[in-house]
Amino acid sequence: MQSRFLLLFLIMAGLVVAFAPLPAPAVAPQARTFRIDARQYAYSPSELKVNQGDTVTLQLVSTDVVHGLYVDGYDVSVEADPGQSATLTFTANKSGSFRFRCNVTCGAMHPFMIGKLTVGTNNWLYRSVGLAFLAVVSVNLSLKQKA
Amino acid sequence: MAKIELTRSTFIKNALKSRYPQLKVFIVMLIGYIFAILAGLIGTPVGSHNFSIVFVWIAWWAILILVAVPFFGRGWCAVCPIPLPGEWLQRGAILNPPDKRPKWLNQRVPKMFRNIWMQNISFLLLALFSSVLLTTPNITGIVLAAMLFAAIGLSTVFERRAFCRYLCPVGGFIGLYSQTAPIELRIKYKQVCVKCEGKPCYNGSTNGYGCPWDVFPGGLTKNTYCGLCMECIRTCPHDNIAVNLRPFSADLAKPSTRMDEAFKAFIMLGSAMIYAGVLLGPWGMFKDAAYNVGSSAWFVYAIIFLAIIFVILPGFFTLGILNTKNVLPLKQRFASLSTALIPLGLMFWVAFSLSFVLTNASYILAALSDPLGLGWNLFGTANTAWRPMLTSILAPAQTLALVGGLIWSARTAQKAANEIRTSSISIIVFSFILTLVMLWLLL
Incomplete structure (x- = not known):
């Protein structure tokens, strides 16, 4: 009986950690512009941070061959010819961590030409850490119960 | 079950x-x-x-x-x-x-x-x-x-x-x-194998070949070395070989005592983490180092790769179990407790592969129509545009895999520790820390 109650409690706690709404920090949206240099097989800078609601402009400058930039989750992209630049503007209305990656075959390591855009707080990472912690606690509790 | x-x-x-x-x-x-x-x-x-x-x-x-x-x-x-x-x-x-x-x-x-x-x-x-x-x-x-x-x-x-x-x-x-899979090939009755003359499952007969995997099916206790070639089903004269459905990770209840298998677990675990950082991470210098084989950067990469697998991960693992009270020698504890890393490593690979595969799966349709890249269009799909698949469920699926792997690993650690009468806490903490690193790398 006690172990069933514990299991139910842990499942409820897991659901709260995974899905409970979190307060978003109130930051006024801004226009943010980044110049990103693209070369085989890296972006510079490769990690971008913006606030949720910001209008983001990415100026992609290709320094060697044709490169693209596709943002996972936003489904927007831009391509730049060698030595040229191209601009992509979108509103960062979804929070979390998103990979951006080259969407024009640019050479052998093309599938791994990746950058990272963080919009607001990467809540999913923190939720996952919470779930992992809960998992360890639950396994240890079950161990103690058996003992 | x-x-x-x-x-x-x-x-x-x-x-x-x-x-x-x-x-x-x-x-x-x-x-x-x-x-x-x-x-x-x-x-x-x-x-x-x-x-x-x-x-x-x-x-x-x-x-x-x-x-x-x-x-x-x-x-x-x-x-x-x-x-x-x-x-x-x-x-x-x-x-x-x-x-x-x-x-x-x-x-x-x-x-x-x-x-x-x-x-x-x-x-x-x-x-x-x-x-x-x-x-x-x-x-x-x-x-x-x-x-x-x-x-x-x-x-x-x-x-x-x-x-x-x-x-x-x-x-x-x-x-x-x-060893984690819910399927196995085993004998039905041990006595039948003990009394069997000639052991055709191992030595072969006119019905089939002796086990190609050099395994005597009568002694099978885990899946590791059985290649499921089904030759013993053909050669057994007593119909004593069965293919069974069973609970997941049934073999892990009896921990390994072999160092080659223990290090295999570390090699797989470490490789999944290194790939998650190097291939899927945003750090261009790591990709350059990994790709430029023979360069000085690659040699540094190779040394770090090997150090993580053979020194850093096993080192911290050993430190964790060093002071646990047990009569068994450290080497045997190391091998037995590393069994807990098998489900963890498998789920690390699942989480890593989900990202890699879902991002690049759309290339399959194009390559099907033009497998050599010569401009063919055999099935009309050669011009399928690249597009990542199911990106919205990727992060939750990876969390599910990694946290599920952690629970699985912790349960396995408990069983392995019980088997050799020691504590599983340090192994669970070790698995927890590695899971946090993997979450950070992938999410």
Whole structure:
């Protein structure tokens, strides 16, 4: 009986950690512009941070061959010819961590030409850490119960 | 959950006993394998448009790590085409045993090689060059051809499937992770095997060949070295071999005591973490170092890669178990408790592969229509645009895999620790910390 109650409690706690709404920090949206240099097989800078609601402009400058930039989750992209630049503007209305990656075959390591855009707080990472912690606690509790 | 004997079904049993269904799959696989070699050698050098890269490292890899290994264990080995030409040559037959077999050297593999250290080394060799291997068609073609010829060569010198059992870089980790799979091949009654004369399952008979994996089925207690080739089902004169459905990770209840298997767990765990950082991370300098084989940066990368696998991870693991009260020697505790890293490593690979495969799966349709990148359009899908798939569920799926792997690992650690009468806490903390690192790398 006690172990069933514990299991139910842990499942409820897991659901709260995974899905409970979190307060978003109130930051006024801004226009943010980044110049990103693209070369085989890296972006510079490769990690971008913006606030949720910001209008983001990415100026992609290709320094060697044709490169693209596709943002996972936003489904927007831009391509730049060698030595040229191209601009992509979108509103960062979804929070979390998103990979951006080259969407024009640019050479052998093309599938791994990746950058990272963080919009607001990467809540999913923190939720996952919470779930992992809960998992360890639950396994240890079950161990103690058996003992 | 009790075991369910699948071979009680006459349909399944007959399908497994007959050589023809397996042969049909073998032939399709062998044609695909040889085509992958040719595509790698003569097709376009653009990896994302070449059959060898797209079908081996995206399609096959996805099926292997996301479906075949977790659910069928060594199911891939049952249909793998690599040992076939060598085995046919060794046996002098494609189907049933011939009246007169060819006289090859038929040597036993020397005792010092009868472990999985060679598989650990062959996997690491490929892993250190993986950035080139995964992206360069002619390198993939050469490696696939080398594996085929190595299997043929070893079949002419040694008995049975020496390549599969002792050298195959893929077979090593499939064997390790097959212990978690809900399927097994086992004997039904031990006494039947004890009294059986001639042991045809191991030595062969007119009905079939002796175990190609050099395993006596009567002594099977875990999946690691059973290749599910089904030869023993054909040769057993007492109908004493069964294929069973069973609970996941049943084999892990009895922890390993072997250092080669323990280090295999560390190699796989460490490789998944390194790949998650290097290949899927945003750090260009790591990718440059991994790709530019032979450069000083690559040597640094290789040293760090090996240090993580052979020093840092096992070092922290050992520190964790150093002060646990136990009469067993440290080496034995190390080997036994590392069993907990098997489900953790498997789920790390699942989480890593989900990202890699879902992002690149759309290349499969294009490569299907134009496998050599020569401008063909066989099925009208050659111009399918690249687009990542299911990106909205990727992060939750990866969390599910990693947290699920952590729970699985913690439960396995408890069982292994109980078995050798020690504490599992340090192993659980170790697994927790590695899971946090993997979450940070992937999310």
